[in-house]
Amino acid sequence: MADHMALPDRVLGSAASSAIAAAQGIADVGHTAIATDEAVRRLSEIVCAYAHVGTIGIALWSESREYLQSLPGSFNATPSMAASSQIDADDRQSFAASVALTGIARFTNTPRETLSEVRDWLQAFEIENFLTVPLIADGDCIGVLQLANRPDGFTNEDVGVISPLCGFIAVTISQVLQRITLQRQEALSELIGAMAREVVSGSHLEELSTTLFADFCQAADTSMVVVTFHAGSFPPIIIRRHDLDADTERDFLEASKRPRKSAHTALTRPSRADDAGAFAIHAPIMVGGRAEGTISTLRVPGIPFSSMETKTILRLSNVMALAWATEHYQLQRARNDLMQERQRIADALHDEVAQYLFSGELTLQSMAYDLPPGSSLLPRIDHAQKMITQGQLALRDSIQELAQPVIHDISERLLTAAALVQHQFDIFVEVTVDPEVLASSRTLPAPSSNALVQVAREAMVNAAKHAGPCRITVDLTRQSDEALTLLVVDNGTGYLPDGKPGHGLESLRRNLAAVGGTLSISAGSESGTIYRAVIPVAGGHEPVVAGVDNHASTLSAVEETGRV
Numbered sequence: 001m002a003d004h005m006a007l008p009d010r011v012l013g014s015a016a017s018s019a020i021a022a023a024q025g026i027a028d029v030g031h032t033a034i035a036t037d038e039a040v041r042r043l044s045e046i047v048c049a050y051a052h053v054g055t056i057g058i059a060l061w062s063e064s065r066e067y068l069q070s071l072p073g074s075f076n077a078t079p080s081m082a083a084s085s086q087i088d089a090d091d092r093q094s095f096a097a098s099v100a101l102t103g104i105a106r107f108t109n110t111p112r113e114t115l116s117e118v119r120d121w122l123q124a125f126e127i128e129n130f131l132t133v134p135l136i137a138d139g140d141c142i143g144v145l146q147l148a149n150r151p152d153g154f155t156n157e158d159v160g161v162i163s164p165l166c167g168f169i170a171v172t173i174s175q176v177l178q179r180i181t182l183q184r185q186e187a188l189s190e191l192i193g194a195m196a197r198e199v200v201s202g203s204h205l206e207e208l209s210t211t212l213f214a215d216f217c218q219a220a221d222t223s224m225v226v227v228t229f230h231a232g233s234f235p236p237i238i239i240r241r242h243d244l245d246a247d248t249e250r251d252f253l254e255a256s257k258r259p260r261k262s263a264h265t266a267l268t269r270p271s272r273a274d275d276a277g278a279f280a281i282h283a284p285i286m287v288g289g290r291a292e293g294t295i296s297t298l299r300v301p302g303i304p305f306s307s308m309e310t311k312t313i314l315r316l317s318n319v320m321a322l323a324w325a326t327e328h329y330q331l332q333r334a335r336n337d338l339m340q341e342r343q344r345i346a347d348a349l350h351d352e353v354a355q356y357l358f359s360g361e362l363t364l365q366s367m368a369y370d371l372p373p374g375s376s377l378l379p380r381i382d383h384a385q386k387m388i389t390q391g392q393l394a395l396r397d398s399i400q401e402l403a404q405p406v407i408h409d410i411s412e413r414l415l416t417a418a419a420l421v422q423h424q425f426d427i428f429v430e431v432t433v434d435p436e437v438l439a440s441s442r443t444l445p446a447p448s449s450n451a452l453v454q455v456a457r458e459a460m461v462n463a464a465k466h467a468g469p470c471r472i473t474v475d476l477t478r479q480s481d482e483a484l485t486l487l488v489v490d491n492g493t494g495y496l497p498d499g500k501p502g503h504g505l506e507s508l509r510r511n512l513a514a515v516g517g518t519l520s521i522s523a524g525s526e527s528g529t530i531y532r533a534v535i536p537v538a539g540g541h542e543p544v545v546a547g548v549d550n551h552a553s554t555l556s557a558v559e560e561t562g563r564v
Helices: 014-032 036-051 079-083 095-102 116-124 156-200 205-211 213-220 246-256 307-370 378-403 410-425 435-441 446-466 503-514
Strands: 055-061 067-070 086-088 106-108 130-137 140-148 224-229 237-240 264-268 278-287 290-299 429-433 472-477 483-490 518-523 529-536
Touching (some): 014 156, 036 055, 036 140, 067 079, 067 095, 095 106, 095 140, 130 156, 140 156, 156 213, 156 307, 205 213, 205 307, 213 237, 224 246, 237 503, 278 307, 290 307, 307 378, 307 410, 410 429, 410 472, 446 472, 446 483, 446 529, 503 518, 503 529
Parallel strands (some): 429 472
Antiparallel strands (some): 055 140, 067 086, 106 130, 130 140, 264 278, 278 290, 472 483, 483 529, 518 529
16 A cells, blocks of 8 residues: 655656547536436546556545545446445545545555455455545545556556546536536426426326326435325325335335424435445425425435435425315315205205105195094005104104214215315215214224225226216225225226336225225226225224424434434
8 A cells, every 4th residue: 555645747748648638538528428327437438548447436525525425337336336335534544535535645456455344345346456536626625536456556656647637537527416416406496396386276186196206206316205194184195216125115114104393314324335225304294383294205325315405305395285285175175065065955855855744744634634434544544644754753863964063984084085076077976885884984993994085085086087987986885893895986998907006006005904904906897997995894003193383394413323
């Protein structure tokens, strides 16, 4: 190992021409590269040919300057492998940290013997020897360039050879990253604006989840986005950009359910060479000073979101607050419409049907008075009078029930959901609840009730949007002592099994499975689609109820050792 303390002022002869050509190629990368890994790959081709090395890596300071992060494409490694290389600023044994802090280049030809603490990384990146030089742009060290695997080893002369190009490389990387940041900022701003316009124009949460969140994931380079609403007010929105480690996804989903007073970040640092780590932000959805939900974003590899990206996520939480308030208002309006309709029916029964029955009763009494004693018609008239009396009693009970405030059990929630779909899509929905269900539904655990209502809402919306002109029926029955069965049937254009299940259906199945339920979707006997959800009457767990009242949307401390 050796330290280089002084760099030569110039490169002479043919080496100068070679350096000029390399500098021109590096500058072209800065003008034309559209992705970080592309820039690193093209720089690697230029630098490897110029410096006669096998591979290169570039590591830049994180935004907080707490550690150096290898860029995608470094050492021809996979994205997750490159992401696993994070070097703490206070790691004095690290060449990269030492060079970035001091500005003095260093090299070693026996790294696996002298740097045993990073032997796993050296083996994973297949590094036999390396030279590390600082990357300085506008007087600021932004990171380091690492050259590796020179066939005959590194010397002080190699430091002098590569040094003239380091400034060009630093500027090029800065240009590429700045261009990517501006493009990402523009794309994210357009998406946030589009989401806000969708909400203002009357689009519902289900429609936002199927249109713009996938684009947001792509633009923000996130692996997963989850929007969770507390107390089961609306079904969660879950968007996956790619498959994730099961433990990472489970921990992230659990964290997304927790009510929060303010935005919170969590960083899981890589623990080994093939561990990419993870970074998450959980931002509250605040409505009227109360947290009504959480929007959670996960990035794997675990490269923290920039301040610009974080502000965008907080803006997205504000849009979701607007969407929640709009949807809540529409639901409340549907409930009010339902109550008014119930009152109108009760008034009609009282003012019209009850009067007809009373008139019929008087007519029968008059007929009985006019008939002679012992007439064969008197028993039949007496029977008819008793039937009218029973009808009056049943009608009175119905009027009282209709006039009473609605109890928010599952039957009422199904009726409200159906009323909202009817109002939104101008389509007929018929809801039937088995009387045997009513008694048990009032004691049905909230997660179970929420899951059934979410299935009904998703099935009705899907039919209204995709089945064409149709009739929808919703039936909730208790077919045994242990389970409730929800059937949502339409007579539309039919069941289309092709394609991967959407995020909405996956979310429904997970919610049902969490309370011991199942969901099946099949084609109708002649046309349409049948959703069948079966759920145990007993079981389930009460959800955590949001009780926070702080409306701040600022970041709290980073948990570097916590789970995402």
